[in-house]
Amino acid sequence: MQDRSWTAERLARCGLPHDDACALCDQEEETMQHLLAGCSFSRQVWHEILGWARAPIGLPVPDTPLQLWWSSSLDLVPASMRNGLSSLIILSAWWIWKHHNTCIFEGARPSITFTSNTIKDEAHLWAKAGATGLQNIIPGA
Template sequence: EPETIAHLMLGCVFSCQVWAIILGRWGKLEWIPSQDSLPADWWSTRLVPLSERRDLSMGIILVWWTIWKHRNAIVFDGARPDVALVTHLIETEGRLWWKAGLFKGPGLVC
């Protein structure tokens, strides 16, 4: 499979596993992307109350950023793909983002 941004962030098996865990924690399992999802189309079609939209947008950015950093560690540092590590990093970083005020609500459960 060619490494496109859509494939890397939503469609590859690794990303799908990460999303299944994170979206399960968010109570949004119906949002699990398909292998042919495009990032902008996938996110823009989510029906989210306005009061939650900013926090969920920040959460998605956090997931994408963590997947990207892990991909770079695999490519450049010889790391092994590790879904548990990525979800742990999302949780840890999410707490820091919440403490920094990047989440306005009570905080996403990552």
């Protein structure tokens, strides 16, 4: 949210070597906004995770800053879901970023299934560790 992540856009601004295309979809220039909201890969992950959690919100909007989508999404859900939804959004964004880095630095192939399953597994672990908000929204918690 503070534009400090080393995406291709930031590497270019600093004059560092980089590939312009998104490492997850290879379709557009890699910016943080694209990576978390506009990327076809990420949008499929968001669809899977938000559907799994039965979150009554839409997907992130490619042209809307992620933090604005996040805050407006919290306004759409009951108060009892807000902490859990925030945790799930943070967790999902983090794992999309981690998978992006695995693709770049370890040569992994982008996998929606792996990323979605990892987010679900982590959400269950967070719920077991006491994240009560997540316990309210994820199945089987």
